[in-house]
Amino acid sequence: MMLNTHIIGLGAYLPERILSNVELSTMVETSDEWIRERTGIKQRHIIAKAQHTSDLAVAAAQQALDDAGISIDDIDALVVATTTPDMIFPSTASIVQYKLGGKGFPAWDIQAVCSGFVYALAQVDGMMKSGMFKRVLLIGAESMSRIVDWTDRNTCVLFGDGSGAVVLEAKDKNIQGGMVGSVLHCDGSYRHLLMAEHQYNGNAPGEMSDFRVDAAGVAAIEMKGNEVFRVAVTKLGEVVGEVLDKYHLKQSDVDWLVPHQANIRILKSTAKKMKMTEDRMVVTVGEHANTSSASVPLALHHLYKQNKLEVGQLLLLEAFAGGFAWGANLVRWSKS
Ligand code: COA
Numbered sequence: 001m002m003l004n005t006h007i008i009g010l011g012a013y014l015p016e017r018i019l020s021n022v023e024l025s026t027m028v029e030t031s032d033e034w035i036r037e038r039t040g041i042k043q044r045h046i047i048a049k050a051q052h053t054s055d056l057a058v059a060a061a062q063q064a065l066d067d068a069g070i071s072i073d074d075i076d077a078l079v080v081a082t083t084t085p086d087m088i089f090p091s092t093a094s095i096v097q098y099k100l101g102g103k104g105f106p107a108w109d110i111q112a113v114c115s116g117f118v119y120a121l122a123q124v125d126g127m128m129k130s131g132m133f134k135r136v137l138l139i140g141a142e143s144m145s146r147i148v149d150w151t152d153r154n155t156c157v158l159f160g161d162g163s164g165a166v167v168l169e170a171k172d173k174n175i176q177g178g179m180v181g182s183v184l185h186c187d188g189s190y191r192h193l194l195m196a197e198h199q200y201n202g203n204a205p206g207e208m209s210d211f212r213v214d215a216a217g218v219a220a221i222e223m224k225g226n227e228v229f230r231v232a233v234t235k236l237g238e239v240v241g242e243v244l245d246k247y248h249l250k251q252s253d254v255d256w257l258v259p260h261q262a263n264i265r266i267l268k269s270t271a272k273k274m275k276m277t278e279d280r281m282v283v284t285v286g287e288h289a290n291t292s293s294a295s296v297p298l299a300l301h302h303l304y305k306q307n308k309l310e311v312g313q314l315l316l317l318e319a320f321a322g323g324f325a326w327g328a329n330l331v332r333w334s335k336s
Contacts, residue, residue: 001131001172001173002172002173002174003128003129003130003131003170003171003172003173004129004170004171004172004173004175004177004178004179005124005125005128005129005168005169005170005171005178005179006168006169006170006171006175006177006178006179006334006335007166007167007168007331007333007334007335008068008070008135008167008168008169008335009064009065009066009067009068009069009070009165009166009167010063010064010067010164010165010166010167010297010300010301010304010335011059011060011061011062011063011064011065011066011067011164011165011166011301012060012063012162012163012164012165012297012298012301012302012305013056013059013060013063013162013163013164014045014161014162014288014298015045015046015047015048015051015056015161015162016045016048017045017046017047017048018043018044018045018046019043019044019045019046019160020032020042020043021035021036021041021042021043021157024156024157027150027156028150028151028152028153028156028157029153030153030157035157038263038265039157039158039263039264039265039285039289040263040264040265040267040283040285040286041157041158041264041285041286041289041290042286042287043160043286043287043289044145044159044160044161044288044289045160045161045162045288046145046160046161047143047145047146047161051143052086052095052143053082053084053085053086053092053141053142053143053163054080054086054092054095054096054099054141055099056141056142056143056161056162056163056294057080057082057092057096057139057141057163057165058096058099058100059163060139060141060163060164060165060294060297061078061096061100061137061139061163061165062100063165064137064139064165064166064167065100065137065167067167068167068169070135070167072097072100072101072102072137073102074135075102075105075135075136075137075167076105076106076133076134076135076136077105077106077107077124077127077132077133077135077136077137078093078096078097078100078102078105078106078107078136078137078138078139079093079107079108079109079110079120079123079124079136079137079138079139080092080093080096080107080108080109080110080139080140080141081109081110081111081112081116081117081119081120081138081139081140081141081293082109082110082111082116082140082141082142082292082293083111083113083114083116083142083144083147083196083292083293084142084143084144084146084147084292085109088198091107091108091109092109092141093107093108093109093139094107096139096141110123110293112186112293112321112323112325113194113292113293113321113322113323113325114260114262114290114292114293114295114319114320114321114322115184115260115293115319115320115321115323115325115326115327116140116292116293116319116321117138117140117164117293117294117295117296117297117317117319118182118184118260118296118317118318118319118327118328118329119184119325119327120138120140120293121138121166121179121182121317121329122182122183122184122327122329124136124138124168125168125179125181125182125329128168128170129170129179131170133170134169134170135167135168135169135170136167136168137165137166137167137168138165138166138167138168138297139163139164139165139297140163140164140165140291140292140293140294140295140296140297140298141162141163141164141165141293141294142161142162142163142291142292142293142294143161144159144160144161144221144290144291144292145159145160145161147196147219147220147221148220148221149220149221149222152220152221154223154225155220155221155222155223155225157289158262158263158289158290159221159289159290159291159292160288160289160290160291161291161294162288162291162294162295162298163291163294163297163298164294164295164296164297164298164299164300164301165297166297166300175334176311176312176332176334177311177312177332177333177334178331178332178334179329179330179331179332180247180249180314180329180330180331180332181243181246181247181329181330182243182327182328182329182330183239183242183243183246183327183328184325184326184327185235185239185325185326185327186323186324186325186326187323187324188323190231190323190324191322191323191324193223193224193227193228193231193322193324194221194222194223194224194228194321194322194323194324195221195222195223195322196219196220196221196222197219197222198219228324229263229265229266231320231324232262232266232320232324232326233266233269233270235320235324235326236259236266236269236270236273236318236320236326237269237270237273239318239326239327239328240257240270240273240274240316240318240328241273242328243316243318243328243329243330244316244330247330249314249330251274251275251276252275253314254274254276254280254314254315254316255280255310255313255314255315255333256280256281256282256303256308256309256313256314256315256316257270257271257274257276257280257281257282257315257316257318258282258296258299258300258303258315258316258317258318259281259282259296259299259317259318259319260290260295260296260299260318260319260320260321261283261284261285261288261289261290261291261295261298261299262285262290262295262320263285263290264283264285264286266320267281267283267285270318274316282299282300282302282303284298284299284302292321295319296317296318296319300315300317304335309333309335310333311333311334311335311336312332312333312334313332313333314330314331314332314333315330315331315332315333316328316329316330317329317330317331
């Protein structure tokens, strides 16, 4: 039997603590006005001291399972896209499996930073179409606040914490809707423009240390913001065209643009490129800031909760990330 992958449940979680631009401007030299104007961000959620990324993941995952009307026992595989794992190992996915009360089925993490969910969805879709798994729990979860240098105004204003999850089910290909397909890219020659180095016994690879801002010796995000911005706008403009061409679809076929939420100006530029009016694009960056791999599933969940999705509509998910790694997925909505 030929198979296709369908989204049958969605969930989301944002930590309680909200950090507003105004509060942030008491911590570093910035202003609400600057942050809103340059990024569209108004606030971000921050993980509690006692919480880990796996806790955020579990909250979203449980909601997605409930939404699908199934339990963890019905799941065949669990994937967590994250850049901020609880530990170097074991994987956050193993910890999430345990916390959800699952056992036995495979669980693994994917690391493609802000493109993690888009990468993971492409990977899992391929595995499900091949018949390897019937139901997969796919989560994007991040505690970016843990790898932000809170003295660096260039980066700390941009990120937030949260998680989003989907339950995927393989169904007969003749059933209408489901995943159309994906394209993924990476170009490691840009790796030094956006990164967080690990300190293995203090022996950090020297090659990428020329613009370190973090003196404390802990991994922290370092970024050449305006260069990232420039490449992101170009590559996202290209990838949305590429994924549509690949599956013989047109810009006008897309009902909803579900972009990674990094900066409102990047989002608007992609919408413009696609000749889409902004009311067909999901915007959560104002409330969530950049939640890395959680951002696309959080945006998707936001759209779902607004009851705006209709069966048969075409969704274009896209993301751009450190690496640089970027990609896009096309989904024909099938959940009523
Ligand atoms: N508050 C006030 N001023 C700030 C600031 C802040 N939080 N952060 C930076 N600035 C200052 C800079 O120091 C610079 O000052 P200078 O000209 O005196 O040196 C000035 O603002 C302009 O900096 P620039 O980097 O040119 O601004 P920008 O218009 O490119 O906006 C970003 C900065 C970071 C918002 C923007 O480049 C961006 O969004 N880049 C992409 C980031 C991203 O998406 N990363 C994740 C990808 S997944």
